[in-house]
Amino acid sequence: MTESVFTYGAPALKFGDGASDEIGYDLAQLGATRALVITDPGVAASGLAERVAEQMARFGVQAAIFDGVHVEPTDASMQAAIDWARSNGPFDAFVAVGGGSSIDTAKAVNLLLTNPGELMDYVNAPVGGGVAPVNVLHPLVAVPTTTGTGAESTTICVMDVLAQRVKTGISHQRLRPTLAVVDPLLTVTQPAGVTASAGMDILCHALESYTAAPYTAKERKQPEQRVPYCGANPISDMWSEKALSLLATHFRRAVTDGDDLDARRGMAMAATFAGLGFGNAGVHIPHANAYPIAGQVRDFHPAGYPADEPMVPHGMAVSLTAPEAFRFTFAAAPQRHLRAARLLEPGATAPSDDASFLPDVLVRLMRDIELPAGVGAVGFNDSDVDDLVDGALKQQRLLATAPRPVNAEDLGGIFRRAMSLW
Numbered sequence: 001m002t003e004s005v006f007t008y009g010a011p012a013l014k015f016g017d018g019a020s021d022e023i024g025y026d027l028a029q030l031g032a033t034r035a036l037v038i039t040d041p042g043v044a045a046s047g048l049a050e051r052v053a054e055q056m057a058r059f060g061v062q063a064a065i066f067d068g069v070h071v072e073p074t075d076a077s078m079q080a081a082i083d084w085a086r087s088n089g090p091f092d093a094f095v096a097v098g099g100g101s102s103i104d105t106a107k108a109v110n111l112l113l114t115n116p117g118e119l120m121d122y123v124n125a126p127v128g129g130g131v132a133p134v135n136v137l138h139p140l141v142a143v144p145t146t147t148g149t150g151a152e153s154t155t156i157c158v159m160d161v162l163a164q165r166v167k168t169g170i171s172h173q174r175l176r177p178t179l180a181v182v183d184p185l186l187t188v189t190q191p192a193g194v195t196a197s198a199g200m201d202i203l204c205h206a207l208e209s210y211t212a213a214p215y216t217a218k219e220r221k222q223p224e225q226r227v228p229y230c231g232a233n234p235i236s237d238m239w240s241e242k243a244l245s246l247l248a249t250h251f252r253r254a255v256t257d258g259d260d261l262d263a264r265r266g267m268a269m270a271a272t273f274a275g276l277g278f279g280n281a282g283v284h285i286p287h288a289n290a291y292p293i294a295g296q297v298r299d300f301h302p303a304g305y306p307a308d309e310p311m312v313p314h315g316m317a318v319s320l321t322a323p324e325a326f327r328f329t330f331a332a333a334p335q336r337h338l339r340a341a342r343l344l345e346p347g348a349t350a351p352s353d354d355a356s357f358l359p360d361v362l363v364r365l366m367r368d369i370e371l372p373a374g375v376g377a378v379g380f381n382d383s384d385v386d387d388l389v390d391g392a393l394k395q396q397r398l399l400a401t402a403p404r405p406v407n408a409e410d411l412g413g414i415f416r417r418a419m420s421l422w
């Protein structure tokens with residue numbers, strides 16, 4: 001029997017210029033008495049975490065700050081945060097201030113301070129035990145300072161498990177933040193290169209959830225089998241379509257002129273909308289391919305990011321195979337791919353080959369915002385394809401969300417064609 005039920009979950013949301021000035025009040029309303037602010041050293045240096053902690057004092061909420069979040073968290077870095085919180089607690093609320101890394105670390109800390117056991121018990125099987133939390137978590141307020149990740153809306157926390165050299169995570173409804181505070185003013189200092197990569201992440205969240213296998217394509221589930229990501233559905237479609245229109249208006253402007261506040265607001269809203277969509281529908285091939293692209297990087301140093309470690313930022317890694325992934329998925333849902341292309345570039349003339357419309361629109365955008373011209377441009381070549389395919393195949397949870405079955409040969413074709421996009 002096929003599925004007839006879909007679910008929709010979302011955090012409460014506070015959006016707009018200055019929204020981050022009210023966190024003390026919001027925490028008091030949530031009943032917090034002693035809250036832990038979780039952030040990374042870069043955000044801490046900007047003074048923002050301190051500012052949030054000071055607001056809490058005015059509402060009688062005690063604050064502590066942990067500023068040791070590792071950008072691209074590992075099981076070890078999350079364990080360090082958990083240990084710190086355990087020895088400096090108790091806490092009855094958490095505030096994550098930063099990018100996806102801080103928000104995901106706060107989800108793990110909240111889980112382990114409210115539930116028995118250790119981190120690896122909860123990590124997705126087969127890497128970890130895949131255990132579900134037994135207790136309700138404390139309130140978590142998520143304050144994203146980079147636009148894109150959607151971590152403030154989602155139920156997952158992603159980490160590198162060092163001993164097994166694999167990127168995986170924990171996924172459960174209870175990990176979803178209680179309140180997302182999205183303040184566009186926090187993103188104005190984001191460099192152009194970061195805005196470009198993060199924007200491609202937003203775009204792919206919208207496109208992948210819009211083209212995901214519909215919830216009706218799956219087997220009927222029992223209530224305890226339901227997962228947060230249930231496939232494309234009418235509610236997630238609505239958020240994805242609106243996110244694409246916002247990106248059409250604001251994306252190029254936000255990259256060219258970071259001081260364009262109207263464009264920054266549009267991007268923050270696009271990120272939020274896309275997060276509310278993909279946080280329920282799920283993502284597929286471009287995100288699966290991004291794991292090995294980021295994980296197997298050798299010597300690529302993108303502009304706008306810290307230069308000390310070679311890296312392919314998440315959004316950039318996601319974008320590099322997206323045009324070819326959507327050429328591959330076109331046949332499964334032609335009308336959705338065509339509509340997405342029109343939403344993203346309303347004035348575009350359709351090419352004679354319908355399957356090329358969305359890839360063409362994406363490539364024009366990527367050129368304009370100066371992203372690398374393909375997987376080859378970040379240091380890979382055809383001899384790496386087998387390893388990249390192996391890495392993508394490990395992301396079966398994501399590949400299962402693709403609108404058509406995808407095997408090693410299909411992925412190899414996508415990676416090879418994506419070596420040079422223009």
Ligand SMILES: [Zn+2]
Pocket residue numbers: 149201205287314318
């Ligand atoms: Zn993403």
